[in-house]
Amino acid sequence: MRILFAAHAEKTHFFSMVPLAWALRTAGHEVRVATQPEMAETVTRTGLTAVPLGGDHRWKQVMEASQDEGWGARVAEAVTRSADLGHEELFRFFDETTSRYFRTVNNDEFTDALVDYARWWQPDLIVWEQFTWAGAVAAQVTGAAHARMLWGADVVTRSRNDFLDRLAELPEDQRTDPLRDWLTESLARYGAAYDETVANGQWTIDVSPPGHRIDNGLPVVGVRYIPYNGQAELPEWLAAEPPKPRVAVTAGISVRGYFGFDMFSIGALQAFADLDIELIATLLPVPGESADMAPDNATVLDFVPMQGLLPTCSAVIHIGGAGVQSTAAYYGVPQLILPGFWDTVVRAELVERSGAGISLPPGQVTPEGVRESLVRLLEDPSFRTGAEALRKDLLSAPSPNEVVPVLEDLTARHKSAV
Numbered sequence: 001m002r003i004l005f006a007a008h009a010e011k012t013h014f015f016s017m018v019p020l021a022w023a024l025r026t027a028g029h030e031v032r033v034a035t036q037p038e039m040a041e042t043v044t045r046t047g048l049t050a051v052p053l054g055g056d057h058r059w060k061q062v063m064e065a066s067q068d069e070g071w072g073a074r075v076a077e078a079v080t081r082s083a084d085l086g087h088e089e090l091f092r093f094f095d096e097t098t099s100r101y102f103r104t105v106n107n108d109e110f111t112d113a114l115v116d117y118a119r120w121w122q123p124d125l126i127v128w129e130q131f132t133w134a135g136a137v138a139a140q141v142t143g144a145a146h147a148r149m150l151w152g153a154d155v156v157t158r159s160r161n162d163f164l165d166r167l168a169e170l171p172e173d174q175r176t177d178p179l180r181d182w183l184t185e186s187l188a189r190y191g192a193a194y195d196e197t198v199a200n201g202q203w204t205i206d207v208s209p210p211g212h213r214i215d216n217g218l219p220v221v222g223v224r225y226i227p228y229n230g231q232a233e234l235p236e237w238l239a240a241e242p243p244k245p246r247v248a249v250t251a252g253i254s255v256r257g258y259f260g261f262d263m264f265s266i267g268a269l270q271a272f273a274d275l276d277i278e279l280i281a282t283l284l285p286v287p288g289e290s291a292d293m294a295p296d297n298a299t300v301l302d303f304v305p306m307q308g309l310l311p312t313c314s315a316v317i318h319i320g321g322a323g324v325q326s327t328a329a330y331y332g333v334p335q336l337i338l339p340g341f342w343d344t345v346v347r348a349e350l351v352e353r354s355g356a357g358i359s360l361p362p363g364q365v366t367p368e369g370v371r372e373s374l375v376r377l378l379e380d381p382s383f384r385t386g387a388e389a390l391r392k393d394l395l396s397a398p399s400p401n402e403v404v405p406v407l408e409d410l411t412a413r414h415k416s417a418v
Helices: 011-015 018-025 038-045 058-067 073-079 087-105 108-121 132-141 155-168 178-188 253-258 266-272 306-312 320-329 344-353 367-379 382-393 400-414
Strands: 002-006 030-035 050-052 125-129 145-149 203-205 220-223 246-250 278-282 297-302 315-318 335-337 357-359
Touching: 002 018, 002 108, 002 132, 011 038, 011 320, 018 030, 018 400, 030 038, 030 108, 038 050, 073 087, 073 155, 073 306, 073 344, 087 178, 087 382, 108 132, 125 132, 132 145, 132 178, 145 400, 203 400, 220 400, 246 306, 266 278, 266 297, 266 367, 315 320, 315 367, 320 335, 320 344, 320 382, 335 344, 335 367, 344 357, 357 367, 357 382
Parallel strands: 002 030, 002 125, 030 050, 125 145, 145 203, 203 220, 246 278, 246 315, 278 297, 315 335, 335 357
Antiparallel strands: none
16 A cells, blocks of 8 residues: 555654554555655654645744633633633634644645645555644545554544534534635645545544543543654763662653743753752753752753653653653653643543643642652552553553554445545
8 A cells, every 4th residue: 555644743642653554564565655845854854755845834833823812721721621611612612723733734735745745645544633624635635545553542523623612503504614714725625525534534543541541432442552752872871770769851852843932941950959860851942941940969960861761760741742641651650740731631530530640730839839849759559550550541542563464444344545
């Protein structure tokens, strides 16, 4: 088969797709990755074939929009408690996210180029990152089978289901749907029509631990999360056991790419200065700070691959990024999560419910609270037990190699001639 992965230029989202892409490649299928020019080098460094198309996503524009008019708080509310919200709140969520986020990262130049490429290459299957609807549009135009691939909790679809329920209660002439209207407009440029599979995929590929998946009533192929952090070299000190409990502190790698620093202050590490632990903080200083502001028990580094660092750790502190959270789950490491945006609060709550960590949502984060929570995480053995149980749950999902025949069968059933 010819299989086209589609992902806008957000590498942390793409990294979760790499193991499955390689499983399909080693099974004998021809695999290419359609992306925006900014991420082409990242793709080629994975050993996969990149197809750079159209214009970049201007992600910084989205991040700046998230700071305006309380948008971040409204997004968090919509994806955490959509069942409790009315039509007006959910409409505003989809109206704002479609205009500020979805249309920005799926700009017309990228979508047009992806459709043109799919028309020429004729893939049998398009696997698209969950917010790269350009891939769904290209599949609808060309008749390729298509699957939406998640990197986090499926909260947008859950919110959409609640929104559609509210919409159905309105008179037909008032049923405005921003996501559907945008995708309908995009498809019309190529003479194609919208159906709900364009929003959700013909099926969904979910890398979440089975116990953490959100049931949205859609066909789902579960696949085991496999940590992948990009090209990396492990430092020599990771080849020895730490002399005392090691705690990783990280803010991921996404935000620093937009603003040049991490959303975690090095000065905040002083809260742990009196603890008999070894802190490894993979942080870039915020403006006005430097690495020498860290306490004596902390080492501040630009980057260490989590798949090398976390197996040596007794705990990890992070801001809820899907990659770090999933990698910690894979290695059975207790987590202290300080979530804030998009699905981070939802996923953090799932970790806490599973007994694998502690979540301190916005408004509850203080130096004293974070220190106390870390001490609990290190001293209470139930968190290690919960983390090991979460690891077993994650490992119970089939490996990428094991789901290849499933994807082959689904592709044969869903591909259509156009």
